[in-house]
Amino acid sequence: MNRAPFIAVEGPIGAGKTTLASMLSEELGFPMINEIVEDNPYLDKFYDNIEEWSFQLEMFFLCHRYKQLEDTDRDYLKQGQPVLSDYHIYKNVIFAERTLHGQKLEKYKQIYHLLTHDLPKPNVIVYIKASLPTLLQRIEKRGRPFEKNIEHQYLERLIADYDTAIRQLQEEDPDISVLTIDGDTEDFVLNKTDYERIARQVKELIK
Template sequence: MSEANQSVAKKLFISVEGPIGVGKTTLTKILSKHLNAFSLREIVEENPYLKNFYENIEEYAFQTEMFFLCNRIKQLEDVEEHKLAKGVSVVADYNIIKNLIFAGLTLNLNQFQKYKQVYSILVESLPQPDIIIYLHGHTDLLMKRIELRDRPFERNMSRQYIQNLSNEYEHYFAPCSLKHYFTTKIPKLIPVNVDNKDFINNPKDLEYILQEINRVVEGTAPLREVK
């Protein structure tokens, strides 16, 4: 066990975030094992609108986004009651703010304004993470990973959509945006560029992430700027 593992002893709530194909679920599995934490994974393929959404975004955007919002809220309410409230650390492969990111790309202005009103009411009392690990990388790498995992509903995903999504993530996870969108509790941000950090195959890169988590726990990590 590494030094990073040994010193992370208190309850933590960590969100792993980033655009499609960046490795959120993989890192969540790895961290939950190393930190002896509960692994919370978002519901994706169970969304009944998803296949139609990627074939006709304009037609199915609102139904798709509302399904994701309601299911993630229920997941977070459950994990707060059954895990966090009982002192169990949690690593999630999403943060609820991703709903705003995706909805902002897919909904028209009128729909998005209504969606934000519902979002603000429903997420107000949800638990917020202590740490967000923000994974980001070049669009070509993300497209290659999406192609390799070959999920049926992702096969028609355009490069422009992934580029736009990455741009939105950069906006939302900039320090000034964190202060705006996380008004009750600003999480510490750990940005990880997957173009040059291979936490799957390189133990040193994984150790870097664990050490950054440690710095937050020890109170020595400032709010980070995204590089």
């Protein structure tokens, strides 16, 4: 690996990204870049009316993540310090392509490419792949009020979108390492053996 490891944990809503990222951050001793979700002022409105509030929501997330990664590059990666994040900046495109259409989507993509073309990208992705029943169970368990109205069809499309996106990222950058976790069968929270296996695999990837 030619530069400091930059690990991103990714997966659909409810996959357990932040939980696993926090565990790996503590295990590896890497600073964690934690996505802020609840502070987005458009979330409640978005889940009540996706069409009306999608552009505002996506722009808020994009600008916030841009600032986080800009700071991460300056404060950590350029200093040779490995970092770990509970998201990949490309998730902005995954969600925008699902919620935006026509001119709004084109405008968004133009802004996205302008902002992110020189941002640091993860060289390791830990991808938590999970089915709809697993996502629904975890979403209900964490009990975020604004997630109560998420449509099942929306989640199903996100599952497929993530599979496509991970393949695209690998095709665009052959040097990127992807570790896929089966979120339906591997319980990294309650099963110590499952977690230790994941942590061991991550350590091998960043050697």
